[in-house]
Every structure is written in structure tokens, then in C-alpha cells.
Amino acid sequence: MNPAFSVIFLTTLLGAGQGVFLALFVIEARAAAGLLTAPSVMFYWMGSAIALALLAAGLLASFLHLGHPERAWRAAAMWRTSWLSREVIVLPAFMVAVAGYGWAHWQGLPGTLWLGAAGAAICLGLFLCTAMIYACIKFLQEWATPLTLVNFVVLGCASGVTLATALAAVLDEAITGITGAWAIALTCTGLLTRAASLWRNARLKPRSSLQTAIGVKHPRIVQKAQGFMGGSFNTREFFHDRTPGALRAVKWVFLACAFVIPVLLLAAGLATAVPVLLALACAVQFGGLIAERWFFFAQANHPQNLYYQAVS
Amino acid sequence: MTQLALVIDLNVCVGCHACVTSCKEWNTSGAAGFMSDDNPYDRDPTGTFFNRVQTFEVGEFPNTQTVHFPKSCLHCEDPPCVPVCPTGASYKRPEDGIVLVDYDKCIGCKYCSWACPYGVREIDEHQKVMKKCTLCVDRIYDTKLPTAERKPACVMACPTNARLYGDIHDPESVVSKAIRENAGYALMPEWGTQPANHYLPRRKTEMRIHEDELERADNPLKIDGRLPKPGIKDPSLDDVTSW
Numbered sequence A: 001m002n003p004a005f006s007v008i009f010l011t012t013l014l015g016a017g018q019g020v021f022l023a024l025f026v027i028e029a030r031a032a033a034g035l036l037t038a039p040s041v042m043f044y045w046m047g048s049a050i051a052l053a054l055l056a057a058g059l060l061a062s063f064l065h066l067g068h069p070e071r072a073w074r075a076a077a078m079w080r081t082s083w084l085s086r087e088v089i090v091l092p093a094f095m096v097a098v099a100g101y102g103w104a105h106w107q108g109l110p111g112t113l114w115l116g117a118a119g120a121a122i123c124l125g126l127f128l129c130t131a132m133i134y135a136c137i138k139f140l141q142e143w144a145t146p147l148t149l150v151n152f153v154v155l156g157c158a159s160g161v162t163l164a165t166a167l168a169a170v171l172d173e174a175i176t177g178i179t180g181a182w183a184i185a186l187t188c189t190g191l192l193t194r195a196a197s198l199w200r201n202a203r204l205k206p207r208s209s210l211q212t213a214i215g216v217k218h219p220r221i222v223q224k225a226q227g228f229m230g231g232s233f234n235t236r237e238f239f240h241d242r243t244p245g246a247l248r249a250v251k252w253v254f255l256a257c258a259f260v261i262p263v264l265l266l267a268a269g270l271a272t273a274v275p276v277l278l279a280l281a282c283a284v285q286f287g288g289l290i291a292e293r294w295f296f297f298a299q300a301n302h303p304q305n306l307y308y309q310a311v312s
Numbered sequence B: 001m002t003q004l005a006l007v008i009d010l011n012v013c014v015g016c017h018a019c020v021t022s023c024k025e026w027n028t029s030g031a032a033g034f035m036s037d038d039n040p041y042d043r044d045p046t047g048t049f050f051n052r053v054q055t056f057e058v059g060e061f062p063n064t065q066t067v068h069f070p071k072s073c074l075h076c077e078d079p080p081c082v083p084v085c086p087t088g089a090s091y092k093r094p095e096d097g098i099v100l101v102d103y104d105k106c107i108g109c110k111y112c113s114w115a116c117p118y119g120v121r122e123i124d125e126h127q128k129v130m131k132k133c134t135l136c137v138d139r140i141y142d143t144k145l146p147t148a149e150r151k152p153a154c155v156m157a158c159p160t161n162a163r164l165y166g167d168i169h170d171p172e173s174v175v176s177k178a179i180r181e182n183a184g185y186a187l188m189p190e191w192g193t194q195p196a197n198h199y200l201p202r203r204k205t206e207m208r209i210h211e212d213e214l215e216r217a218d219n220p221l222k223i224d225g226r227l228p229k230p231g232i233k234d235p236s237l238d239d240v241t242s243w
């Protein structure tokens, strides 16, 4: 597939926003249980505002993907069958929940924990919808695996919790150490789950071949003409036109920037109590996740490509 | 239930692209609006098409076969492109099985094109909606056309009659018979899409002549002998002197 930056930003921004919100909720729940020192009200509403801003930016990116954004409301129609439609419904619902959660904290209203629980449930639903958009297309074999869902959840949470750690450090909260530990743990888990999907995809056997594509059972078939000289939608949308070497380079860049460097920066930031290092961890990780998502799209090999191998 | 479809005979297709141009001509002139092109007479021409003819070489020189392979939406019986569409713009008509896009509902998210394994959906870069073969739904039911012309434009245009059109659920239709009698097959059966369009394989064209066909069957007693050879001087038909 040819990675579209609108979708790359959509999925990474949503993941980070969801991760920030889940961090807030888990912190509040554990604080209510007396397991950690409760952070200030400011931490909650600022965190909610950041989460909301990330979600809104993701929503904006998704609009840039559409040919007819003015008709986007129609996308809520087919929620019975389409994961994309479900996402279109769940995302605004989640944004409302996050806004309500932050506002309730700001106003000092009671029952924020319940609001947070409801928001967390919607948040998990949103993860499911976003991941299933990709995982449900069975002939995109690189995506059609539960690991897609696992990675969307873990990577989203890792980036969000890293951001929450940076926020806690800036606000000088007592919970910085504990959220920092979570961020490191989640980022390491993300490295494992993403490596698992890389390992799996490297061993995939494509089920479609030129033989099944045109129905001729001969071991040697070559395309001589795809039917047109210039490009078409099929050559632009589904080919990234990068060399395998470039793809490998992006892979190592994202493994370093999304996982290894952020963990080192997080550890250094927590040890030295310098918030700038944590903020840097956040930025590097987000950049790394952009590269990760780019690779996620580029690696998916669509069976339609079998039909578009030679100009003439 | 009806499932209209095309059956394409790869044994007969000569790769002339007549179906491509007639498809474009018909569908760019229809009520649904034009199918946009960019740089049609320039470098890197590109445009929206419902139908493409591709060419494959099978085998190794000198034992090669050239296979011309027309490809358009296969109107799958279980179309993966339809349930993924968030707006309901992509739908399959229950009455005749044609898969269509409602251009007024489509938001141009391209998700359906990702969900089609055959690469037959193309976004119109100017109208920003998804387009694909309609099986000339605006022709085949047009009562103003003579009955013989109520067929998709590509079928009408094919000079070798490589494209058959009909209802594959009717066992007596020309397409069902062609599939049955000539080993018609579906593309990429591994994904369970059950394409309605079928292809007929390349076949070796042989002429079988039996012994009894070399003799006059209406001469069972063999009373005809050899015809007498005319003398060299005798007039003959191809000889003007015979006048």
C-alpha cells in the first residue's frame, strides 16, 4: 500500500490521545484505591485537554483523507457491517467522554471515576474499531492478524503514557515516577508485540499468485502490459515505489525511535528529574510511531498489485 | 434469483481494447457524469476506466502463449467491498446482483478499493468518488433500445465475441452454458468472493476428422468410380479456350 499521511496521523494521534486518557483514568482509579498519591486537579483537566486536542487533530487528519468531507456524516450509516462506520460513531462519543471527564475535574464535580470508567470502555471500543478497519481485510495478510489490534492498543497506550509522564513532570506531580515506570514497561511491551508482528509478516506466504489472479496454471507467467501507459489509481494507491532497502531503513528507524531511544530518555529523565528529557522522549516516540505506521502501510502487499506489474 | 455477469473467453480475446474504449465512451457520456482524464494527449496520461485489457505471457520461449486478459468488476456474489463501505454508497442490488456505487453518497474514503482483491475500483480524481463497472445498468434495462442492444457496451463492441453476458443463475443462459461446457472459472477463488464474472480458459483449437468424413457418406455402395480424366486437348472450365 502507498502510505497516506492522513491515515498515519489519524491512527497515531488517536492512539496517543486514547493512551493519555487511559493513563488519567488508571491514575485516578489507583489513587481512589489509595495505591498512589492523587495528582492535582490541574493534571486531570490538562491531561484531558491534551487528549482531546490529539483526538481532534486525528479527526481533522481523517477529514483530509476524504474526497468529500462535507458528506462525512453519512459515514455513520453502516455501523452494522463496517468497522470504519463504527469508528466514525465511537470517536465523537469518546471525545465527548474525554471532554466531560476533564470538565468534571475542572469543576470539581463528583463521580469523575465513573465518568472515567465509561470513557475507558469507549476508549477500548475505539481501539477495536480502528484496528479492525485494517485487520478485517483478510487478503491484506500483513494486517489480518490479532497482532494488529494488540499493537494499536499497546503502541497507543505507550505513547499516551509517555505523554502523561511528561505532563506529570512539568506539573511536578508525585506520580511522575510511577507513570514513567508504566511508560517504560508499555514501550518495552510494544517492542515485543511489534517485533512479533514483524517476525510473523516476514514469514507470510502470499495466498494469491499470478496463477490464481488470471487462472492459468503455469509456473511461469509474466505480465507484458497492464493496459495503460501512464499511472492509474491502482498504481498510485497500492504501490509505495520505495526500494526494499528504504523499507528496511524505516524499520530500523522506527524500532529505534519508537522504542529504544524513548526508553533510554524516559529512564534518564526519571533518574535526573529533568522534564525536558521526558518531553523529548515523547516527541521522539511520536516521530517513531509515525515511521512505524508508515511501515505498517508500506509493508502490506495488496493482491491487486499482481495485476499491475508491467507498463508495457 | 438473478445474477447478471460477464463471461470472458480468453481463447477468443485478441487484446484489441475495443471493450475498453466503448466502455469509456458509453460511461463517460452517461447521466452519472464524465469519467475524468488527465493529460490524455500528453506525458503520463491517466484517467478513470471501468475496464482494462492486460496482457500476460505464459510459458518460456519458444513455447509461449500470449493471454489477453480483460478485467473489470466481477460483481462478486459475496463482495468484500460492500460491507466495509461506511456510507452504504457501495451496494449489491438484490434483484440482479449488480454491485454499484451511489456517487451521491460516496465520501471518497477509498476503503472499498482496499477491500477489493482484484483492483477494479478506481477513484475519479476530479469528482472524488469511487467508480467501477456498472454492467451498463443504464443500457441493459433501457426499453428504448432494441432488445438485441440491451447489453453492456463492451459486449456490443467485442469484435470476436469474447464477451458473453447473461444470468449465471439461470442454468439455460448462454453464460451458464459457456461456463459449464468450457470449464469457466473464477479469479482468486481463495478469498471466497465468488465472482459472478467468469473466464473461459485458453483451449487448443483442433480439428478432428474421422475416416468416414473423408468419404462420401451418401455413397454407401461405392458405385462412383474415379472420375474419368479429361484428355489434355479437351476444353475445361478454367481454360478460356473451352469457349
Ligand code: SF4
Binding pocket: B072, B073, B074, B075, B076, B079, B080, B081, B082, B099, B115, B116, B117, B118, B119, B120, B121, B132, B193
Ligand atoms: S470485483 Fe472487487 S469491486 Fe467488484 S464486486 Fe468483487 S470485490 Fe467488489
Ligand code: SF4
Binding pocket: B084, B085, B086, B087, B088, B089, B090, B101, B105, B106, B107, B108, B109, B110, B111, B112, B113, B129, B130
Ligand atoms: S470510497 Fe465511497 S464507495 Fe468506497 S467505501 Fe468509501 S464511501 Fe463507500
